[in-house]
Amino acid sequence: MSDLSSLTIAAARDALRRGDVTAADLTEACLREIESAGALNAVVHHTPDVAREQAARADARLRDGDAPAMCGIPLGIKDLFCTKGVASQAASGILKGFRPEYESTVTAKLWDAGAVMLGKLNMDEFAMGSSNETSIYGNAVNPWRAKGSDAPLTPGGSSGGSAAAVAAGLCLAATGTDTGGSIRQPAAFTGITGLKPTYGRCSRWGIVAFASSLDQAGPMTRDVRDAAIMLQAMAGHDPHDSTSADIPVPDFEAALTGDIRGTKIGIPREYRVEGMPPEIAQLWDDGAEMLRDAGAEVVEISLPHTQYALPAYYVIAPAEASSNLARYDGVRFGHRAKLAPGDGITEMYEKTRAEGFGAEVQRRVMVGTYVLSAGFYDAYYNRARKVRTLIKRDFDEAFAAGVDAILTPATPSAAFGLGEMASADPVQMYLNDVFTVTVNLAGLPGISVPAGLDRRGLPLGLQLIGKPWDEAGLLNHAYALERAAGFTARPDRWW
């Protein structure tokens, strides 16, 4: 890993402003790292020409003294974001060749702030997966390996390429999206920080939709300060997304005092799930102790509907996906199947979607179709939405009782082996999201912070959950936890 490509955003920002380094230097360092990291399969569309042009513009702005915090910072962009004129495929065969005529709001804001796009990053197809193994590009690979083993591990999913790229020093930070844990789980698996903001904090416009009531973009970074800086540039109301909140965006970095004395941290007893590995339980206890040492009061709380979050999610998310993915019909963009003589429009739809969608996407679209179909809508979809109300109410009551943030493990295990879940049934894979999915259902902000290594030397993360719109307070708690945990381990380079 080069020194420049492994900088934090904050360090690079300060060096750029001092004139110690140029955006062109940072960009070239990252491009070189990407060139030599093919084995990670993290970057799936390379955009060195775009990067060099943006870096030159950033350097001009820096010389003029007009330099927002993200100016000159080289980023990787998840393939789910539409980037004008640059392939944006959501890691799906059905969007092969798609080059959007428009830019997503979040990436447009990052470019306006002077950031540099190095390329598009691998992910699970349409963000449906927890291991990056549903990608049309083949899976990204975790830069971490267990001690004494060269078995390839998953970087997690769906934002697995983003996580691998940040952990391996291919870029300073990356965008991710999180529908059920897709920022926080890969961040935990790769020893980086991943923040899912409150639903509505970032515009969803121009991000390929999976489940519209759950999807939210967020930063994936080396540390908490970088998450604050990058979120600042990504957040804000957008007239193109009616669900983006028209409320002020506070100065997130200024909130990082590390002082959490007198705040109250909730430990939800329902998250102590059966069969929790002792290392995860220990990490969780250690995290609570660190926050207590930092002056917070740690209290046990109850979120009684927790166990119903995953089943509710696996009704709501597929239902919304089946509706969102109806647009991939071979007419307006992407793949169209070759038709046989006599085939009509229905054959065109059916063959196009069978060829273009991978197995997991097909499965979820069909489950969604089923739960929305006549006679089952109330039994499944409406019931799941009512359960969602109850899950949100659990959190509302905890916060109303004075809890400022909630501490949980980020994942039920460290990164697992690629291919290890191949023979498991789909539900086994879904269990990866057990600690993260509640947060999407309730629309809350959540952050995964690297907090330790397991006995095989693999990173483990803790999750903090915040009050709606209180990313500032959440980031400050995460900052305190980060300082106490002192996680500095980096993967040994093998790629």
Place this chain on the structure above:
Amino acid sequence: MSIDTATAAKVAKLARIRVEDDALPALAAEFNTILGFIEQLGEVDVEGVEPMTGVTPIRLKRRDDVVTDGNQQAAVLSNAPDAREGFFAVPKVVE
């Protein structure tokens, strides 16, 4: 609730995804696994609970009912698998 191959075929048809006949039993089995998992929702007492429609009680913003965009035919058609004479082209729909 158990899904048989006929139901699986019907769902595939509704979803407009071609599934070959020999793949239907495996698909039905997967549906049953997933539906078995979500069946737990039946245990929850949801009497009197309103379905959640939004995360925060913010009223959707309204905007003036005016044209804000348009005249972008080339951009709209640029990614079409088949576009002719300014239109999306598809197999014959009407006899």
